[in-house]
Amino acid sequence: MALVVQKYGGTSVGTVEKIKAVAKKVIDYHKEGNKMVVVLSAMAGRTDGLIRLARQICSDPDPRELDVLLATGEQESVALFSMAVKDMGLEAQSMLGFQVAIHTDHIFGRAKINQVETERIMKALNDNKIVAIAGFQGLDAYGDITTLGRGGSDTTAVALAAALKADVCEIFKDDVEGVYTTNPEVCPKAKKLEMISYEEMLEMASLGAKVLEIRAVEFAMKYNVPVYVRSTFSDKRGTMVVAETKDMEKVLVSGVAYSKNESRVTIRKVPDRPGVASRIFEPIFESGIVVDMIVQNTSEDGLTDITFTVPKADFYRTMKLVTEVAQEIGAEKVMGDEDIAKVSIVGVGMRTHAGVANRMFAALAAENINIMMISTSEIKISVVIQEKYLELAVRILHKAFGLDDETRTEE
């Protein structure tokens, strides 16, 4: 008998009929002898609807009260789900963040889970109940309702699985059947991975493969929770996200990730003095803008070029800040480019294999794709290229590292 935590997203519980279908599915697991804890998101569209309602009150709703409002979405889902289970003849009980309790910090709208109590859930499970837990919400030390931010229900599920020492945390997706070597829409030969390590998944998630919320993966890694990503609507095998194994290192590259949400800023002929970099980046960091890659050329005649990337949404703000500083420090000029993208190869195998970067650069060069910037970590290599070449680059790298599913023909 296993203790299973399952999480279903908004589309999976988007209508009354779908809620009933999920209830039936969970009951089947229960009948197989599993103790079932089910984490639900708000019905599809509900959270957006509530945000629209709040915006009708004022353009910038109070964060505490917005969380009180948004928390109703998941409350609705768990109540309806529990009714459905009970109507099908089994025992069920919904629990909200405060009832579990899921203790968080005080940051409304993107609270972090500090601690999850298990007593009430374990009691309900021992009473043979299916337990339905509202995702996305918690309670801070003042007794205020908090929410965990978009995708927070994944984190709720993993945190619960960790606290309950569950055998597995199953994340049911309504759009994909698991984690793929890359986005199948860009590369039709993308393969579903049977297994991926937490660290690889983190790199994939942060690079734009929106299968699992980053914080959920971090939580799973920290507490070593096996996470099984699979489809709500089929019984096909999904992807296990687990701790790294020796076997995994045999595979050089596990996936190709990418992001179009990048823009590039270059400051030409910056006087190369101590403190210049901090002069440039301080106002950017202070504005809360996240700088991703930074490249500084070797100095020539006491002058250097500094290039870095920021999210597209922050491009104009960054250009304004940098232009002011550039004048003050006497740099020649500031150039910006929004038509760029980042493509990355990810794999724990890189730790033990040499020449991966070279094979990547060669593959891109063979198609005349120019590399503008490079950054590396232990298990990933990212390059910035012109945006228009992005899809081509993904397919080239996918093939170059032997990821193509040869049973499929290009569509």
Added chain:
Amino acid sequence: MALVVQKYGGTSVGTVEKIKAVAKKVIDYHKEGNKMVVVLSAMAGRTDGLIRLARQICSDPDPRELDVLLATGEQESVALFSMAVKDMGLEAQSMLGFQVAIHTDHIFGRAKINQVETERIMKALNDNKIVAIAGFQGLDAYGDITTLGRGGSDTTAVALAAALKADVCEIFKDDVEGVYTTNPEVCPKAKKLEMISYEEMLEMASLGAKVLEIRAVEFAMKYNVPVYVRSTFSDKRGTMVVAETKDMEKVLVSGVAYSKNESRVTIRKVPDRPGVASRIFEPIFESGIVVDMIVQNTSEDGLTDITFTVPKADFYRTMKLVTEVAQEIGAEKVMGDEDIAKVSIVGVGMRTHAGVANRMFAALAAENINIMMISTSEIKISVVIQEKYLELAVRILHKAFGLDDETRTEE
């Protein structure tokens, strides 16, 4: 500086614009130096919508989970209201049933309030915040969400006012400006009462003048909370519901109440033996049907007639039960009548004045309205008449007891 509890119903907060208007109104009270606690219902239509949603899951939703679902309605209102207040520059804080906390018994769907904590509210008030409290909901001893039943927000407001020792509990109505001597739709000369006693209000409420929830009035009476019923949309003077004063006894009759929700069952020629009444009524009581008036004629030749009233909704069920018993005990026949109504005069003045009943009967007789049944209490006299005469009877009694507003002409 007064501590004021105000309650606004669903229509008063039925749209974003109305929520903003209520926020502005409350802020004005706050600026006059009052400490403000505001109890809100769900936005108009929301509770019905949630019930419809639950019914799509199953015809008879689990009561515990239905309360979890319904509680989202008031949660939404208090969050939006608090956002509106903060957007207008004042401090506000929403509190749900579990946050206050409002402790209730375990009866889902119609829980009774046992105790209201005041610490968190008083702290917020002392921090100069406007406190918005979700009506209709509480928390039972197991930490489960309960709801108080329809009209429960009135009870929440009065219970809070009692616990906080508020100077006044103001119930804002969206359809009336206060408590009237009778329904102005039936009798255009109905007057708004400046003052009414708790006991009179209880009789008026239970007889069908749906201004205040009965339980709210009982609560107010028990804890001697002055309740001020007034209009959301005008500043006109409303009605104070307070403890009985000597002055009130000078008025013979305070109001004329009525109910169309009655039906009558008569059993003819019942053998008049000990135990017969219990044989007749036991199955009715056991079915949960509420019997209102019971009349038994004096026995003649060892046979008697028994007549009683039940709610119209229970008429056919009652007829079936009674017909079975009538055969068993050898009564002659069972007759039923759905076309009846009850009209009542209410007033604490009756305690000290004689001849009130007689004046009532004479007034009805003068218009040839036949009285079918009579029942009395210390402060009320009710008669059953044919339903078609109801409106006429209300107007006759209203005039006969000097309640007509002579400044108005009949419309």
